[in-house]
Amino acid sequence: MKILIALLILAIPNFPQLNHQQPKITFEHFKLEEGVVSMIHCVFQDRTGFIWLGSGFGLYRYDGYSFKRYNHKQGDTTTIANSVIEAICDDNEGNIWIGHNQGLDKFNASTQIFTHYTLNPKLPLNDWSNHVLSLHQDRKGNLWIGTGNGLYLYNKKTDAFKRIINDSTEVSSIIHNAINAIYEDKSGTIWFGTGGGLEKLDESGKFIHYWNDPNNYTWRDGSPHWILSVFEDRDGIIWLGTSGGLVEFNRENNSFNLYNQNSNDPASLGNNEVGTVREDQAGNLWVSAGGLNILNKKTKKFTHYNYDESDPGSISNNNISGILVEKSGTIWITTLGGGVNKFIPPKVFFREYSLEKYGEIFYLVEDTNGKIWIPTINGLISFDPEKEVFKEEPFKTDVSNLLLDNSGNLWIYSYSSGYLFYKQEKDEIINQFFDSNGNPFCESVTAMCSDKEGNLWFGTFDGKILKLNPVKKKVELLEKYDYRIRVIYQDNKGLLWIGTNEGGAFCYNQEQKTFEHFSSNPNDSKTLSGNKIMDFREDGTGILWIIANTTLNKFDRENKNFIRMSERDGFPIDAFSLMDDNHGNLWISTKPAGTIKYNPITKKLRFYTDIELGFPFKTKSGELYFITTPALKTKQRLIRINPDSLKNNTFIPPIIITEFRKFEKTHPFGNEINLPYNENYISFEFAALNFISPEKNKYAYKMEGVDKDWVYSGTRRFASYPNLDPGEYIFKVKGSNNDGVWNEDGTSIAIIISPPWWRTWWAYSSYALLFVFTLYGIRRYELNRLFLKNQVKTDEAVLKEKEETDKMK
DSSP: OHHHHHHHHHHSOOOOOOOOSOOOOOOEEEOGGGTOOSBEEEEEEOSSSOEEEEETTEEEEEOSSOEEEEOOOTTOTTSOSOSOEEEEEEOTTSOEEEEETTEEEEEETTTTEEEEEOSOTTSOTTSGGGOEEEEEEOTTSOEEEEETTEEEEEETTTTEEEEEOOOTTOTTSOSOSOEEEEEEOTTSOEEEEETTEEEEEOTTSOEEEESOOTTOOOGGGTOTTSEEEEEEOTTSOEEEEETTEEEEEETTTTEEEEEOOOTTOTTSOSOSOOOOEEEOTTSOEEEESSSEEEEETTTTEEEEEOOOTTOTTSOSOSOEEEEEEOTTSOEEEEEBSSOEEEEOOOOTTEEEEEOGGGOOOOOOEEOTTSOEEEEETTEEEEEETTTTEEEEOSOOSOOOEEEEOTTSOEEEEOTTTOBEEEEOTTOOOOEEOBOTTSOBOBOOEEEEEEOTTSOEEEEETTSEEEEEETTTTEEEEEEEOSSOEEEEEEOTTSOEEEEESSSOEEEEETTTTEEEEEOOBTTBTTSOSOSOEEEEEEOTTSOEEEEETTEEEEEETTTTEEEEOOGGGTOOSSEEEEEEOTTSOEEEEETTTEEEEEETTTTEEEEETTSOSEEEEEOTTSOEEEEEOGGGTSOOEEEEEOGGGOOOOOOOOOEEEEEEEETTEEEOOOSEEEEOTTOOOEEEEEEEOOOSSGGGOEEEEEEETTOSSOEEEETOOEEEEOSOOSEEEEEEEEEEOTTSOEEEEEEEEEEEEOOOGGGSHHHHHHHHHHHHHHHHHHHHHHHHHHHHHHHHHHHHHHHHHHHHHHHHO
16 A cells, blocks of 8 residues: 555656755665665664665665665575565564565564464455554554554464454444554554544553544545654654645644645645654654655745755655654665665764865964965965855965964965065065075975964974074074974973974973984884874873874873873874864874864763864864865865864664674574584674764674683674684674764673583593593402412412322322
């Protein structure tokens, strides 16, 4: 029936949708090439967190990485009985119940076996009384099954079904036999959407009728009383998807409000055939009605999203069969003909701007008026943060670095010429810098810094450390190294830190006019982790952090040594740049993990995978800017964030062992795995059921009895253990979501590998008994041998005595 309804939707004319300045929604699509068919009838998320899809060609389970298909196999009674799936639910024992057009199946996830049920064996399998349209297990453990001709209640003790149908002589009987939807609200009340209206089951087992149709219209008449779905929103309002529009049911005043399509109102419902209703995290209703309709409940206006052949990110098909808002926040839309659509609600904490047309950019500077200056290969550009507008400035010489001094003057360096330019705070003219002797500044500058006294510091490609006094226009060479200077930074104590490309770090004390060298020693873990210095930054507690060879190092000022931060501490191993915010947090831009915020007081790390690797900059207002770089295979963009508005994905993902293999062959498993000694090459596959950027979920595992500590595998989600000795083991796995929120409890499974028969307890007992019997036999033998020996001696003595006696005679 659902299929037929959906096909008829295609025949209903859709009036043109005038999308009035609607926000763009971009969908990710899953089709046949991703392992799932295009004709999907229903979608469901179980209590564990798996997403299940029912199609016309079998059942699918999705774990965030791949689809696993279950379909009917001729002659195999352990497979699903029918591949045309209409409804899915789970029970409190972890079983998955599947309703299809010829009955009901129960799937045991541990044994991977399907059990088949015929609801009405008195009638053919293709009768509507066997065609399942809806399923639900209530909080009391009752399993309800809705069909095209009757409601069923499953009795687990007797393994039988009680059929409930309309009785025209009984007022409190169910009003119609087509049970299209079953829904349990927050209070535990069970609602049934039928072909004749809305039904509520009271505590006595009687049905109370709401929004019913005394004339019993069928769905062909477009009746708003032919109910296809029931949903309760966060405010307690019941919403009904019907063949004649969307119905809002307010139980407080027992009022009903019908939303219909209006060809003269582009913000009205897109189509009167309403299949599914769901609510997103912002409180908007997602409604399937000739495409996707999103209802703003405050304005009572709909925004329409339809298939657009020219837009690859549009919804894949207007014939929507199901909508799911799953636990981690993603929204799934299934279609009949377009496969599966996935939408990740965007995080609103940052704005981004394209910089692709300007070439590679590495630095930003904010002037005293709040204007952002950006160096490019074609000259200077500026950015107005309030108007969010970029402007190309008159200075057209290539610019590789910028600096703002304490007086508000802008210093501009051109690498191609080696010349230095400046713009005074209140002057629009840009002048070239000449020293007090009239000589132009001409060096291969690779690092710039302004200190608290107003001096400018430059590091060059050929290792020079230059100090420029802007007032005296004096340039002084302080030191010359054999290494390229990468970065110069002044800490809160006034010390100047100089990072080189290969020679480690140098600390310059201006008062004492001394340089101190810090380098890496492979034999001393308290030295820097490498000699290539990427960045310096102090956090809010005054601790200096240094990135050396992409590893973060914490400087111990008192002992003048370094603590290398590792993945075991939760820090990334591929750090790139550092920035502090106005709250004293340290921001770490990394290649694999995006951007990380470290709170030095709480010692906690927060991951922001949306903020890609880039060069950071902080404004006076506390906003952070990140320049993503095309050198790292990403489009160059300017990402602007307000740290105070940041929100993480706080969802703690369930951790599931999805597959167990012996010698690379998949086998069913439960809470305990028992293996013989010669089947000891095993492997596991696991998943964190977080569907927001699941490719960024991370894992750690440990086999107790083998691994001394957790093995942090990053995004790798499998583990192998060859040639395990006989014994008892526990395999444990934990994981995180895309923003680094870990499920520390994880999951575990016991593995018992039996020894060969010759190493069992009874074998060893037999060996002991055999040993005892052997000793006993040897002892008996010796005793018998001694006895015989003595007997021979005795006989010989008797014989000798007899012989002597005979001689005397």
